[in-house]
Amino acid sequence: MGTLSFLILFPLIVAGVLLVVRNDRARGVIVTVSAVAIAAGSIALAVQYLTGSAVHFEFESEAVSLAALGIDLLISLFIIFVGLKHKQYLAVALAAIQAAIVVWFDLGPAHAIVVENNLYVDTLSVIMALIIGIIGSGICVYAIGYMRDFAQHHADVPDRRPMFFAVMFLFLSAMFGVVFSNNLSWLFTAWEVTTVCSFLLIGYTRTPEATNNAFLQIVMNLAGGLGFAIAIAWIGTQFGTLELSGLISLGLSGAATVVPVLLLAFAAMTKAAQMPFHTWLLGAMVAPTPTSALLHSSTMVKAGVFLLLKLSPVLGLSLAGHWNVAGITVQLVGGVTFLMCSLAAITQSNAKRVLAYSTIANLGLITACAGIGTSEAVWAAIFLIIFHAAAKSLLFLCVGTAEHHIGSRDIEDMDGLFTSMPSLARFMVIGIAGMFIAPFGMLVSKWAALGAFVDSGNIILVFLLVFGSAATFFFWAKWLAKVTAIAGPASDLEASIRTEEWASIALMALLTVLAAVAFPLISSAVVVPYLGEIFPAVSLAISQGNLMIMAAMAALLAIILGSTLGRARASKRDLPVYMGGVGISEGVTAFSGSLGDATPASTRNWYLESYLGEGRLSRIGTVVSVVLLICGLAAALIFGSVM
Amino acid sequence: MASVIGFLGFVIFAPVAGALLAGIDRRITARMQGRVGPPILQPYYDVRKLIEKDDRSVNAVQGVYVAMYLMFAIIAGAIFFSGGNFLLCIFVLTLSSLFFIIAGYSTRSPYAEAGAAREMLQVMAYEPMVLLVAIGFYLASGSFDVSAIATTGSPMIFSLPLVFLGFVYVLTIKLRKSPFDLSTSHHAHQELVKGITTEMSGRTLAMVEVTHWYENIFFLGWVALFFVTGSGASIALAIVVAAVIYFLEILIDNNFARVKWSAMFESAWLVALVLGFVNLIVFYI
Numbered sequence: 001m002g003t004l005s006f007l008i009l010f011p012l013i014v015a016g017v018l019l020v021v022r023n024d025r026a027r028g029v030i031v032t033v034s035a036v037a038i039a040a041g042s043i044a045l046a047v048q049y050l051t052g053s054a055v056h057f058e059f060e061s062e063a064v065s066l067a068a069l070g071i072d073l074l075i076s077l078f079i080i081f082v083g084l085k086h087k088q089y090l091a092v093a094l095a096a097i098q099a100a101i102v103v104w105f106d107l108g109p110a111h112a113i114v115v116e117n118n119l120y121v122d123t124l125s126v127i128m129a130l131i132i133g134i135i136g137s138g139i140c141v142y143a144i145g146y147m148r149d150f151a152q153h154h155a156d157v158p159d160r161r162p163m164f165f166a167v168m169f170l171f172l173s174a175m176f177g178v179v180f181s182n183n184l185s186w187l188f189t190a191w192e193v194t195t196v197c198s199f200l201l202i203g204y205t206r207t208p209e210a211t212n213n214a215f216l217q218i219v220m221n222l223a224g225g226l227g228f229a230i231a232i233a234w235i236g237t238q239f240g241t242l243e244l245s246g247l248i249s250l251g252l253s254g255a256a257t258v259v260p261v262l263l264l265a266f267a268a269m270t271k272a273a274q275m276p277f278h279t280w281l282l283g284a285m286v287a288p289t290p291t292s293a294l295l296h297s298s299t300m301v302k303a304g305v306f307l308l309l310k311l312s313p314v315l316g317l318s319l320a321g322h323w324n325v326a327g328i329t330v331q332l333v334g335g336v337t338f339l340m341c342s343l344a345a346i347t348q349s350n351a352k353r354v355l356a357y358s359t360i361a362n363l364g365l366i367t368a369c370a371g372i373g374t375s376e377a378v379w380a381a382i383f384l385i386i387f388h389a390a391a392k393s394l395l396f397l398c399v400g401t402a403e404h405h406i407g408s409r410d411i412e413d414m415d416g417l418f419t420s421m422p423s424l425a426r427f428m429v430i431g432i433a434g435m436f437i438a439p440f441g442m443l444v445s446k447w448a449a450l451g452a453f454v455d456s457g458n459i460i461l462v463f464l465l466v467f468g469s470a471a472t473f474f475f476w477a478k479w480l481a482k483v484t485a486i487a488g489p490a491s492d493l494e495a496s497i498r499t500e501e502w503a504s505i506a507l508m509a510l511l512t513v514l515a516a517v518a519f520p521l522i523s524s525a526v527v528v529p530y531l532g533e534i535f536p537a538v539s540l541a542i543s544q545g546n547l548m549i550m551a552a553m554a555a556l557l558a559i560i561l562g563s564t565l566g567r568a569r570a571s572k573r574d575l576p577v578y579m580g581g582v583g584i585s586e587g588v589t590a591f592s593g594s595l596g597d598a599t600p601a602s603t604r605n606w607y608l609e610s611y612l613g614e615g616r617l618s619r620i621g622t623v624v625s626v627v628l629l630i631c632g633l634a635a636a637l638i639f640g641s642v643m
Numbered sequence: 644m645a646s647v648i649g650f651l652g653f654v655i656f657a658p659v660a661g662a663l664l665a666g667i668d669r670r671i672t673a674r675m676q677g678r679v680g681p682p683i684l685q686p687y688y689d690v691r692k693l694i695e696k697d698d699r700s701v702n703a704v705q706g707v708y709v710a711m712y713l714m715f716a717i718i719a720g721a722i723f724f725s726g727g728n729f730l731l732c733i734f735v736l737t738l739s740s741l742f743f744i745i746a747g748y749s750t751r752s753p754y755a756e757a758g759a760a761r762e763m764l765q766v767m768a769y770e771p772m773v774l775l776v777a778i779g780f781y782l783a784s785g786s787f788d789v790s791a792i793a794t795t796g797s798p799m800i801f802s803l804p805l806v807f808l809g810f811v812y813v814l815t816i817k818l819r820k821s822p823f824d825l826s827t828s829h830h831a832h833q834e835l836v837k838g839i840t841t842e843m844s845g846r847t848l849a850m851v852e853v854t855h856w857y858e859n860i861f862f863l864g865w866v867a868l869f870f871v872t873g874s875g876a877s878i879a880l881a882i883v884v885a886a887v888i889y890f891l892e893i894l895i896d897n898n899f900a901r902v903k904w905s906a907m908f909e910s911a912w913l914v915a916l917v918l919g920f921v922n923l924i925v926f927y928i
Binding site: 415416439443447450451454457459462463466467469470471473474477478480481484485486542543549550553560564575576577578579580589601603605611 | 699700701702704707711718722727728730731734735737738741744745748749750751752753754755756757759760763764766767768770771774775778781782787836841842905912915916919920923924927
């Protein structure tokens with residue numbers, strides 16, 4: 001309980017301090033020390049609660065409930081204020097409606113409801129806390145160096161770093177609130193705080209583009225928040241409870257929870273950037289890279305899939321053994337998002353945009369798994385969350401650092417990174433490999449997802465996954481190929497990379513490899529016991545033996561590549577490449593043209609735009625997912641009481 | 644016990660069988676083209692000569708990548724022939740292909756890069772159908788384990804005829820046979836220099852050849868798995884079918900010119916979608 005309050009309150013206090021500290025060095029020290037403290041706190045929490053059954057805390061506090069209501073209102077007022085200022089009336093309207101519902105409910109029906117357990121800890125929330133506490137605060141450390149460079153590179157942007165770091169820590173605090181709240185009202189407050197934090201971080205540079213994208217984000221997430229608020233009011237008035245655990249046990253005992261569960265899932269899917277709400281996460285790219293890393297790996301979108309996983313027992317097939325309209329809707333939206341975004345990633349050469357599409361696609365996979373809601377699907381989803389958090393933050397940090405040193409975030413410009421930034425390129429290779437290739441975690445989790453999809457009886461989902469994962473191979477492999485190409489003699493652009501950046505990048509790389517090697521252990525010691533508490537019987541898509549083979553291969557690969565692709569040998573260049581004529585091999589790939597001039601040869605990756613126009617894919621995905629959501633909600637409202 | 648025999652059998656005898664198969668392939672191809680053709684052991688002589696050559700290359704890492712390509716192809720095949728998980732061996736095989744692609748790209752030679760990019764596209768083209776084969780086996784036999792699939796009693800071909808057809812279609816891509824030999828080819832007349840292997844020579848090229856031997860036997864094993872039921876007669880039948888399919892591939896190879904990448908990609912996905920869906924939907928209704 002103490003650790004738990006520490007994790008929620010400590011970042012909050014740090015945020016307050018950072019808001020007033022103007023000195024660069026002092027800020028660096030505070031951020032580093034606090035990040036270590038938060039990481040240590042999350043590890044301490046893991047030691048206490050990682051492998052045990054869920055612990056609920058009464059923690060009866062009228063003051064906290066009042067504060068939550070106050071924060072809700074403050075958020076609404078803030079949004080109404082900035083919305084009016086920027087003439088974004090949709091955001092204003094959504095915030096006003098939401099505030100009205102919250103006030104009506106809290107002052108009226110909520111008073112009659114007794115909440116027994118406001119807070120809780122279970123294995124899933126500990127796993128999330130580790131991700132937030134280690135990866136999230138690691139990104140904050142990275143941001144120290146990055147934002148110093150950023151301020152120098154963008155002299156035109158007002159330096160608002162105190163606010164930036166304060167919001168980063170506020171974000172961490174809110175995320176801890178999300179994963180520990182059993183009281184849905186509290187959960188909602190934390191949920192809305194994460195929305196506002198993203199808004200502030202995305203709009204950091206205050207350019208028109210940044211402001212527009214920040215509003216795109218907040219409008220979409222307010223729509224989700226509205227769904228959340230209605231769900232709370234529905235649950236409160238219909239079932240007389242406000243507890244997440246209560247809702248789930250009601251659902252499992254056969255109560256008609258389909259509508260509120262679907263509304264909560266809707267809120268979660270907006271947060272997890274599922275189609276048709278994927279555009280906000282793509283727009284969020286305008287923010288400085290640490291923001292993207294934080295949003296994609298350990299916060300915001302992970303709050304969405306976390307809630308979906310919590311709901312998975314009442315979404316999925318395990319509920320009374322028959323299909324459930326909420327579950328089917330979630331499955332299909334996730335599946336469609338996975339396929340469309342995997343294909344769209346092929347057409348992109350902007351590294352951050354590829355990463356964004358890949359995040360959305362993977363969240364789609366997790367969403368689909370949550371919608372299936374069997375033990376093997378949830379097993380896959382938990383591992384997808386873990387591995388995605390580590391590998392994706394690693395990649396964002398690498399891209400951010402590369403961008404500051406080669407002056408571009410275009411994958412085509414990463415040609416030869418293997419020689420010009422040898423260490424960074426190798427870290428990037430670990431991240432890319434971690435995302436899509438056996439024996440690393442994401443692929444193993446995808447394998448488990450495939451097994452779960454096949455067993456779910458939803459053949460459409462199987463096909464969405466099969467084609468989507470072929471596309472995944474293509475867009476990662478061509479990026480990996482660009483990074484590993486050996487072009488020209490070694491030059492060193494790495495000297496000026498800051499220590500904070502190296503430390504965070506190395507940490508993420510270590511986590512990616514460690515998680516892959518420790519996979520069988522994490523599965524048997526942590527995840528399987530957890531699933532045993534939720535599901536009557538746990539079946540797994542991948543046997544422990546096969547997990548061991550994968551882990552052994554991961555270790556083998558790490559050792560072989562680590563020892564053979566060292567810096568010295570990689571720069572050896574024996575023969576010139578064949579150029580179909582007189583080749584010139586002095587640092588560039590060129591040939592002697594007919595007039596004796598050196599003609600450089602350049603090659604580009606394939607982007608298949610004629611097939612997979614980004615716009616077309618996005619339109620198809622949007623139409624399909626909107627239709628799915630509307631039909632799902634309509635079906636839930638009409639048949640909800642009987643299903 | 645059977646799994647140990649399968650494991651060692653593949654690791655030791657697959658290159659022998661693969662070399663002979665390549666020799667027979669070249670002989671039959673020559674006859675189809677009105678030539679006499681080289682001795683059956685010519686592929687073996689070629690590789691031996693390559694190994695004796697000077698070890699020179701455009702960079703030092705290419706050899707490492709190609710060695711990984713060979714190693715993971717062997718591991719994938721060994722998993723298959725020792726009765727392991729079919730999906731696992733697909734994923735390990737994909738890893739092996741990835742190393743081949745990286746080896747091509749690492750040189751930054753335009754020709755090798757063009758070939759490597761095409762190889763990447765080939766992987767994307769055949770991957771859905773290959774995964775559907777695995778899913779088909781699982782739905783028909785209740786397991787992803789090759790040992791269980793091979794001993795179900797009723798041959799897989801009875802329940803997965805369309806999946807089999809789809810697999811034979813993408814097998815042409817996997818064997819890098821014309822019309823789908825986009826990344827590299829033995830046919831000089833339609834080659835863009837030498838595609839992905841442009842910058843490979845000596846021992847590195849020898850490893851590529853040996854990997855092909857392993858791969859070909861491995862893929863024919865997949866064909867055979869559609870017919871094996873555990874009895875000796877079924878194994879004999881499966882070997883005959885695999886031989887017939889390989890002959891068919893040679894026939895196709897010699898009768899079609901290389902197609903554009905888009906034709907390969909579109910047709911492979913369409914085949915997977917139509918044949919796969921029509922066949923697998925049976926298990927869901």
